[in-house]
Amino acid sequence: MSVRIVDVREVTKPISSPIRNAYIDFTKMTTSLVAVVTDVVRDGKRVVGYGFNSNGRYGQGGLIRERFAPRLLEADPTSLLDADGGNLDPDKVWSTLMSNEKPGGHGERSVAVGTIDMAVWDAVAKIAGKPLFRLLAERHGLTANPRVFVYAAGGYYYPGKDLGALRKEMRGYLDRGYNVVKMKIGGAPLAEDRERIEAVLKEIGSTAQLAVDANGRFDLETAIAYAKMLREYPLFWYEEAGDPLDYALQAALAEFYPGPMATGENLFSHQDARNLIRYGGMRPDRDWLQFDCALSYGLCEYQRTLEVLKTHGWSPSRCIPHGGHQMSLNIAAGLGLGGNESYPDLFQPYGGFPDGVRVEDGHIVMPELPGIGFEGKSDLYAEMKALAD
Ligand SMILES: O=C([O-])CC(=O)C(=O)O
């Protein structure tokens, strides 16, 4: 049997909402939805792999249609296959996507490639007839663990949102089974953020922990001022204090913040991840890494990032990716990450879990669906199917 990619389709969809973090609002946010259509038939149906990019970066229809989809469709189909020709080889597909691309300058390109790469892995696992997390564990000689830690991200700034509304939002996450919640900081003066934090801590009591996210807003002085305030509270983590590429700031912050820090969602290559580990002062015994494959050249590149971490003495269990998508849930279950982000009320239908999956005690259990599992989420699959039909 041979396998051929017969089409790569893209549509840019809105995932807008009136929320705001310390840096951007999401009123114009979009995502690229991609379908990689193959000539393989499984259970009487053509195998189509699907992918999309995470929130925070916009849809990449231009790059995908002008540059990346044509490279795959123009390639010799046999050059994209694994050794016995029975499936696509994601690394060969990745190399074809990245042909004639110079190194460095990771940005929108890494989002376009990450989105297609997600669809390729979905197709590969479907052709293999397995959930992606099982396929990944097998490839790496690991035992999959379908029970994955998830936390609830929200706590955005929102017109008219007072402390009561913030507390209610957080209570809603606890009611849905989460035991770690996250809120935004840095979009209001420090004293006001302190009030917001105290209100949430009062609401969640000892049943949950709170993480805070500054979205890269602070200069060094402000990051340290916040560190001195935040270290008075038992926070789950202090996220993305300064500019994502300011490794010296991150390293200096460690001097003032003994608790866990988190960052990495805006680093888009294994080289950038390596620089964070080399120069960012991150501590493998307590800090968290949030690289998101959907924004950073996909799972082929994420595996290289995990290799870099290993070389520097970091366990994959210190990774809790940004983005709240099922792709990272599969990587977490297959390769032993520490968990995954989740946005219970935002970015639908792209984020979240297959229908019927419930959060219990801050964890979900992955269903045994072939591929990434998108077919198990009916609202998401309806959009995907419309693209492929
Ligand atoms: O507000 C955003 O851009 C999303 C974000 O940082 C996160 O989920 O950690």
Ligand SMILES: [Mg+2]
């Ligand atoms: Mg963040």
